[in-house]
Amino acid sequence: MIYYNNDNNKETSTHKFSSLEKSNLNWRSATHMADEENKAAWLLVVKTLKILPYHLPPLGENGVKVRIKAVGICGSDVHHFKTMRCANFIVKKPMVIGLKSLAIGDRVALEPGISCQRCNFCKVGRYNLCSEMKFFGSPATNGSLANQVVHPANLCFKLPNNVSLEEGAMCEPLSAGVHACRPGPIGLITLLAARAFGAPRVVIVDVDDSGLSLAKDLGAYDILQVSTDIQVDVIGIFRYRNTWPLCIEFLRTGKIDVKPLITHRFGFSQEDIEEAFKTSARGGEAIKVMFNL
Numbered sequence: 001m002i003y004y005n006n007d008n009n010k011e012t013s014t015h016k017f018s019s020l021e022k023s024n025l026n027w028r029s030a031t032h033m034a035d036e037e038n039k040a041a042w043l044l045v046v047k048t049l050k051i052l053p054y055h056l057p058p059l060g061e062n063g064v065k066v067r068i069k070a071v072g073i074c075g076s077d078v079h080h081f082k083t084m085r086c087a088n089f090i091v092k093k094p095m096v097i098g099l100k101s102l103a104i105g106d107r108v109a110l111e112p113g114i115s116c117q118r119c120n121f122c123k124v125g126r127y128n129l130c131s132e133m134k135f136f137g138s139p140a141t142n143g144s145l146a147n148q149v150v151h152p153a154n155l156c157f158k159l160p161n162n163v164s165l166e167e168g169a170m171c172e173p174l175s176a177g178v179h180a181c182r183p184g185p186i187g188l189i190t191l192l193a194a195r196a197f198g199a200p201r202v203v204i205v206d207v208d209d210s211g212l213s214l215a216k217d218l219g220a221y222d223i224l225q226v227s228t229d230i231q232v233d234v235i236g237i238f239r240y241r242n243t244w245p246l247c248i249e250f251l252r253t254g255k256i257d258v259k260p261l262i263t264h265r266f267g268f269s270q271e272d273i274e275e276a277f278k279t280s281a282r283g284g285e286a287i288k289v290m291f292n293l
């Protein structure tokens with residue numbers, strides 16, 4: 001489903017409060033959210049975005065309603081905007097654009113991909129390879145450039161007080177780098193490439209220290225052992241997995257500073273979204289274009 005027509009607000013609200021309480025989101029802000037008309041940026045046809053009402057889907061068993069405060073434009077958003085497609089993902093009906101999201105209530109960062117939890121990849125923890133993945137802003141799943149979205153509670157990661165909403169929204173692009181920089185052939189090759197490009201500080205993480213010591217020998221600025229059950233044995237990366245807690249930790253400790261990457265900021269008006277996508281599509285000095293909703 002691309003466009004949901006759920007006008008049964010009373011029923012949705014009742015369900016919503018119980019789920020929000022479960023996930024410790026602020027009840028008062030939930031009450032406020034119930035009164036707000038939800039709008040989203042809809043990609044209607046090529047290069048045509050319009051802010052229009054967005055009726056949220058039902059919460060389901062584990063969903064929470066999230067108030068979006070900061071969303072960045074990513075490369076796939078720009079592809080969809082320009083051509084209505086990105087690789088094999090094609091926009092066939094109007095859809096909400098926007099991939100990365102950060103939400104308020106409890107101040108959380110959202111991991112955008114919802115995997116099926118049933119296929120073999122999911123069962124062995126490699127959920128980034130799930131073929132049933134529903135990913136924000138990847139057709140036919142709506143994105144997060146909206147006032148509110150519904151998202152599974154287990155994909156909402158609480159932010160420490162010293163990490164801003166915008167920094168939280170940067171967890172998504174940061175995740176691709178963090179996933180690639182875990183030792184394993186891709187991580188170590190990425191390290192070498194980053195060094196060759198002159199990167200002064202490359203941090204490598206892994207679950208055991210054998211790869212880490214090699215990373216150190218290869219010139220990693222720092223290494224970090226993490227306690228997850230990850231085995232990196234792929235020869236390419238597709239999306240990422242289990243990266244949000246680590247990204248948030250990097251941001252909290254200041255080991256990674258993403259703020260200089262946010263080069264442009266826009267609000268959430270019709271004029272803003274048009275200008276923001278033009279800016280992002282032009283490339284050049286626009287590294288990360290951020291919406292503040």
Ligand SMILES: [Zn+2]
Binds near residue numbers: 115116119130131132
């Ligand atoms: Zn799966």
